Amino acid sequence: MNYRDWLQQVIYKIINPLVRGMIKIGITPNFITTTGLVLNIVAAGVFIYAGLFTDAEEDLSLVGWMGGLILFAGLFDMMDGRVARLGNMSSTFGALYDSVLDRYSELFTLFGIFYYLILQGYLIGSIITFLALIGSLMVSYVRARAEGLGLECKVGIMQRPERVVLTALGALFCGIFSDCTLFDPMLILIIPLAVIAVLANLTAFVRLAHCYKLLNK
DSSP states (O other): OOHHHHHHHHHHHHHHHHHHHHHHTTOOHHHHHHHHHHHHHHHHHHHHHHHHHOOHHHHHHHHHHHHHHHHHHHHHHHHHHHHHHHTTOOOHHHHHHHHHHHHHHHHHHHHHHHHHHHHTTOHHHHHHHHHHHHHHHHHHHHHHHHHHTTOOOOOOSOOHHHHHHHHHHHHHHHHHTTTOOSSOTHHHHHHHHHHHHHHHHHHHHHHHHHHHHHHTO
16 A cells, blocks of 8 residues: 555545535535635635735735645545545546546636736746646646546656645645745745646656556557
8 A cells, every 4th residue: 555545544534424424414525526616716816815915924824824725625625535435426427527626626726826926026936836737737637638548547646635735735834934034935835836846747747658658568
């Protein structure tokens, strides 16, 4: 069992009581998926608001809160699939709906951060965020295209859970350490995005190489 599977099982044990409660009161997987999207849209909107209308100290505080919100929304990404499985509500459309809204969630979040950094004058940081957005999209696209060709393509280290956690923690700790004077606290937000930008795009190419090997066996 790799670290992702082990961590997933630990999280499942934590959220299973909540999941069973949701099933009992009739909450559907698609409702959970939609809620996750709404939370990410709210986070993106607050990032933009912070860049447009708040002062430096207040906007970093909002960045921190939105990091927490992104992390919270990420739990919904796990709970929808868990509710579907434990509640016998799995469906082909549900799987498609989940995948599509996951992409929207991530793109909205990264766009919000991208725009926030532009408004704050962090051109390099905004470019890094845009590259992270491209990488995130391509990781998912290569897998979807490969699976459309009948290939399994789950290789790579920067998949959606890792991207969500890095983005959320970067924003969260940026807010927590907003008073830091040793360095610009905005780096706490930008550096994790740089890691995503590099490793997500690398993962996309690793997946492409993996598919090439499978198709040329």
